[in-house]
Amino acid sequence: MSISIEENLIHYIASSLPLFSKQSNSYRFQCPYCQFSGKDSKGKSLVPSTAKGYFYSIYNAWNYKCHKCGISQSFEKFIAAQYPLLHFEYVKMRDQLGIAGYQTNCPSLEKLLSKYGITNSNPPVFLISNNAKPTNDPKVTKLPSMRSPQQQAGHQSQINHLLKIKAQQKRDREQWW
Ligand SMILES: [Zn+2]
Known part of the structure; x- marks a missing residue:
């Protein structure tokens, strides 16, 4: 089984995700939405076991979920919010492989470009x-x-x-x- 685009990208950004660790069926790290300070509510530094953000896949569709703030979004939406420059490359790769657009969890490259005002x-x-x-x-x-x-x-x-x-x-x- 080959590694997915998403897992490749996860490995690429892993060093920028604090407390990153690979779990059996997921990847765990500090939630960039609610744990970005690196401390808990008592001011104590977070450790890997208190990191609450997860990447996980269901039927090959990758998602993000935080078990602290409850945010739940597709991998594509997470990358768009946290890594906007990588997001463009991600959508381009998905589009080239024919797994973007209608009935996928990723916009087509054309749709993304039109969002930025670029059309034919x-x-x-x-x-x-x-x-x-x-x-x-x-x-x-x-x-x-x-x-x-x-x-x-x-x-x-x-x-x-x-x-x-x-x-x-x-x-x-x-x-x-
Ligand atoms: Zn969170």
């Missing part, structure tokens, strides 16, 4: 663009309210590219003079 009719808008073309579309007047990690990376690479060109131009000028 509304492609990412970059502040700096080498090939900016005038548009006749009066609807495109504002940036999406939130920028995805990919947009941010794209934006940064555009800036890097411009800086590189600037540096090259400076060098060229210096050689001429």
Whole structure:
């Protein structure tokens, strides 16, 4: 039996989950919602046996539950709330394997992107663009309210590219003079 995407991701984030331990059919750690202080109500430091957060799977669907504050959510919702940058990668992996969208416990990549204002009719808008073309579309007047990690990376690479060109131009000028 191969290891699931979720378990791979759990291993990846384990070092950032205090008091993490593997149980027989679950993973246990300090609840990031109600135990983030690392202390109990009397100010005593928590130990592995007082950590109340769990990842567990039912019929291959991974979930999170805390036996202290009672929060119960799908693995996808937990990652979205606690690891927003990883969440995008997680949904992308699920989508690529065809286990996202309708009748799954994970949104499709398209749905997630549209949440950030990215759709086929509304492609990412970059502040700096080498090939900016005038548009006749009066609807495109504002940036999406939130920028995805990919947009941010794209934006940064555009800036890097411009800086590189600037540096090259400076060098060229210096050689001429
Ligand atoms: Zn909790």
